[in-house]
Amino acid sequence: MNHAHNKRILHKATLLAALLLFLPVSIALADGWSLKDKDGAHYTLSGLQGRWVLVNFWAPWCEPCLQEMPDLVALQQQHKDMQVLGVAVMYQSRQKVTDVVNKLSISYPIVFGNEDTAADFGGLVGLPTSFLYSPSGKLVGHHQGILTKKEIEQAMEQKPDAAGLFSR
Numbered sequence: 001m002n003h004a005h006n007k008r009i010l011h012k013a014t015l016l017a018a019l020l021l022f023l024p025v026s027i028a029l030a031d032g033w034s035l036k037d038k039d040g041a042h043y044t045l046s047g048l049q050g051r052w053v054l055v056n057f058w059a060p061w062c063e064p065c066l067q068e069m070p071d072l073v074a075l076q077q078q079h080k081d082m083q084v085l086g087v088a089v090m091y092q093s094r095q096k097v098t099d100v101v102n103k104l105s106i107s108y109p110i111v112f113g114n115e116d117t118a119a120d121f122g123g124l125v126g127l128p129t130s131f132l133y134s135p136s137g138k139l140v141g142h143h144q145g146i147l148t149k150k151e152i153e154q155a156m157e158q159k160p161d162a163a164g165l166f167s168r
Contacts, residue, residue, distance in 0.1 A: 033045060035087065038109075054131070055121070056086050058087070058089070060091050062128065064146045069086075072084050072086070072149075073108065074149050075149045077107065078149075084108040122142075
């Protein structure tokens with residue numbers, strides 16, 4: 001019985017350590033970003049308080065990124081309580097980004113990002129990568145890979161199906 005008790009304590013301590021390890025990153029991500037779009041408008045999390053915010057990192061050459069964009073456009077159009085912000089990274093030229101935005105009729109703001117922008121969000125493992133913030137400004141989680149409108153809506157409604165979609 002003593003062995004089982006020690007095992008439970010070790011398990012709880014490991015979970016607590018993992019939570020504490022990621023907590024400062026989540027707080028920094030939630031509070032520290034400021035993004036400027038191609039037209040010069042600034043976006044901050046505090047400035048978007050009261051709305052859901054999806055920050056989506058993408059690149060013009062990234063096929064999965066381009067595949068998910070129509071869903072992000074539809075999400076932005078159908079949810080006035082949401083702001084989608086696209087962050088273009090790893091692009092050859094700003095014109096290439098603008099060409100893709102025009103071709104796909106992207107109606108949400110697009111920011112020209114770089115390695116520093118990605119680092120502000122904890123770095124990127126792959127593309128597309130999205131960060132979802134609640135209306136209170138809390139980082140709900142992040143996801144690497146294609147997201148659908150339905151998956152994001154489920155996460156916004158905090159449905160159990162979406163629990164594994166976004167990680168913290």
